[in-house]
Amino acid sequence: MFSALKSTASSLLPNLLLGTVLLGAGLLLPTQSHADDGPRVVRDLYYGEALYQFYQQNYYSAAVHLLTARERELLQHHDAEAQLLLGGIYLSYGLHDDAERLFMVLLDEKNSPEVHDRAWFYLGKIRYYKGLYEEANLALWQVGDHLDPALNEELQTLKANLLMAQEKYTEAAQSLIELTEDGDEDQAWFARFNLGVALIRAGMPDGGMLVLDNVGQLRSDDEYLKALRDKANLALGYRVLKQDPKRARSYLRRVRLNGPFSNKALLGMGWVALEQQQYKQALLPWIELSRRDRVDVAVFESLLAKGYAQELLQAYPQAMNSYREAIDIYQKELKALDATRAAVSQGRLWDDLLKQVDGSEMGWFWEAELLPDTPEARYLPTLMASHGFHEAIKNLRDLNFLRSKLARWEGDMPAYDHMLVLRRQTYEEQLERLTPDETLARIEDISASRDIYAQELQHIDSDHDALALATEDEQKQIERLQGIEDRLWRLQDHRRIDRYREQYRFFKGLLEYDIRTTYAARRWKVQKALRSLDKEFEATLAQQDSLQQARVLAPQRFEGLDQRIQIMHGRIGALKQALDATFAEQQRQLQAQVDEELDRLRDNLVDYLDRARFSLAHLQDLAAHQTRLEAPVEASDAQPVTPASDAEPQEAP
Numbered sequence: 115m116f117s118a119l120k121s122t123a124s125s126l127l128p129n130l131l132l133g134t135v136l137l138g139a140g141l142l143l144p145t146q147s148h149a150d151d152g153p154r155v156v157r158d159l160y161y162g163e164a165l166y167q168f169y170q171q172n173y174y175s176a177a178v179h180l181l182t183a184r185e186r187e188l189l190q191h192h193d194a195e196a197q198l199l200l201g202g203i204y205l206s207y208g209l210h211d212d213a214e215r216l217f218m219v220l221l222d223e224k225n226s227p228e229v230h231d232r233a234w235f236y237l238g239k240i241r242y243y244k245g246l247y248e249e250a251n252l253a254l255w256q257v258g259d260h261l262d263p264a265l266n267e268e269l270q271t272l273k274a275n276l277l278m279a280q281e282k283y284t285e286a287a288q289s290l291i292e293l294t295e296d297g298d299e300d301q302a303w304f305a306r307f308n309l310g311v312a313l314i315r316a317g318m319p320d321g322g323m324l325v326l327d328n329v330g331q332l333r334s335d336d337e338y339l340k341a342l343r344d345k346a347n348l349a350l351g352y353r354v355l356k357q358d359p360k361r362a363r364s365y366l367r368r369v370r371l372n373g374p375f376s377n378k379a380l381l382g383m384g385w386v387a388l389e390q391q392q393y394k395q396a397l398l399p400w401i402e403l404s405r406r407d408r409v410d411v412a413v414f415e416s417l418l419a420k421g422y423a424q425e426l427l428q429a430y431p432q433a434m435n436s437y438r439e440a441i442d443i444y445q446k447e448l449k450a451l452d453a454t455r456a457a458v459s460q461g462r463l464w465d466d467l468l469k470q471v472d473g474s475e476m477g478w479f480w481e482a483e484l485l486p487d488t489p490e491a492r493y494l495p496t497l498m499a500s501h502g503f504h505e506a507i508k509n510l511r512d513l514n515f516l517r518s519k520l521a522r523w524e525g526d527m528p529a530y531d532h533m534l535v536l537r538r539q540t541y542e543e544q545l546e547r548l549t550p551d552e553t554l555a556r557i558e559d560i561s562a563s564r565d566i567y568a569q570e571l572q573h574i575d576s577d578h579d580a581l582a583l584a585t586e587d588e589q590k591q592i593e594r595l596q597g598i599e600d601r602l603w604r605l606q607d608h609r610r611i612d613r614y615r616e617q618y619r620f621f622k623g624l625l626e627y628d629i630r631t632t633y634a635a636r637r638w639k640v641q642k643a644l645r646s647l648d649k650e651f652e653a654t655l656a657q658q659d660s661l662q663q664a665r666v667l668a669p670q671r672f673e674g675l676d677q678r679i680q681i682m683h684g685r686i687g688a689l690k691q692a693l694d695a696t697f698a699e700q701q702r703q704l705q706a707q708v709d710e711e712l713d714r715l716r717d718n719l720v721d722y723l724d725r726a727r728f729s730l731a732h733l734q735d736l737a738a739h740q741t742r743l744e745a746p747v748e749a750s751d752a753q754p755v756t757p758a759s760d761a762e763p764q765e766a767p
Contacts (some may be wrong), residue, residue: 437730
């Protein structure tokens, strides 16, 4: 189906006018890959830990782990990948300069082609955000064939953005056509929408509307694609509203009644019926719209349009009631706007907003469902449709997270002071228990014992006194044999003396034989014991040296730790001061954005209020001069603002 669409658009490309209105740099990026998907081999434990934090959406912890591991040189195998990941985190937080420095370092080093391609890609993205289109274009064209496939579609979309920003509409449209065919089918619909917008803004309304009509008929269960379909149909309906109301009705009917663009679609349906002079049919969508949440300009306009349609139907009492209702609602909303402005200026709105956020780490996006349920926050969803406001809110949340971190660190500092005091006390107590005199006495005892054993072994060797190495049991046996020998000398006249002497010589010889034949083994055991004693002596000397060093260095270490704690105190205080200033500046910028949006909404409300008062006064004036309305009364001149006939659809955000 889309091949015919391509041929139609391609046939129109040569007719592009390069002097038409610039589409801008806001083409939709359906998906953005922040990290590689799929299994990987991690060879550095600390890099794996950082990846774990990253995939748990703990991006602050992931950045801290990466910075710590790189400072301690713990990334021997994944340093380049770690820098890419860290640069991506910097980029997500808007730290473009820091991210650019990291990527430039990666390009200077001898890294793999994959690392170079990704570094060039992110450099091009950073320069695009900065508005350096020529430099961004040069960087993106340096990307080779080794870029992660998950980033290919984003690369092509970014190139299309650059072409549109440089008013190269022919190349941009061709690039978008390629995206619609080569990418993922769901994501290709976003490119098709942008292609339709580009063609319309380039002066090719027929081709652009054909593309948008294709998008407006897509079938999908995905909520993002449903919203895209509604946006395409809304753009088509408003574009042909005056020229072809019947066709506009068919487009607007495709828009869901509960979607994000339903309010504008209902408003447009009323104007379609009004263009066809079907005033009763115009009332139906406007009455439905007037009952909806009153934070949308379309709802406010429907209040005025409802009375205008009733005037055209000559239902003057009903029209007067509608105008009175509209006036009452406009006045209440103006008061609510003033209350919202006061809440913002006093900081209550931001306090309520941040109270909805838990203590989890910062994410890539701000959770819109966490908006506070307060009257002052009614207009936030409308304001947050702006990318700049969304980013400012996210920055405020990030700053609040960092402020809580600093507050926790500041609360931990007294614990470090207490730990240092305890360590100093423990050191002094141990020092009193282990005096140098006791240590020296122990060393002297060990040395004297060792010398005695060494001299005794030397005498045994010189005298070949094997019996001196007898065990304790053998010594007892020798003593018993000596006692037996003494008794034998006292029994000289015993008739069995010869037999006893023979047995004595046998047992004595057997014992001496056992001792003398194991002399070498016994001597080795003694030498082993002496060596063990020498090791004990060396260990004691090492302990003494360590003790002496501790006595000298411990006070210096305590002083060094105390200085570090004091330095940390100072750094935390300085960071808190800088963070508070940044937080206040971010609030000021948000205040300015909110004031600008609320002023715009207030101007609309004031304009609608003036129109409603003028219309009501017009009908009251006629009623005061006529007891009966015998002739049709002309509708008031204060008509609601109708869409321009040459209205152009906006590109996907």
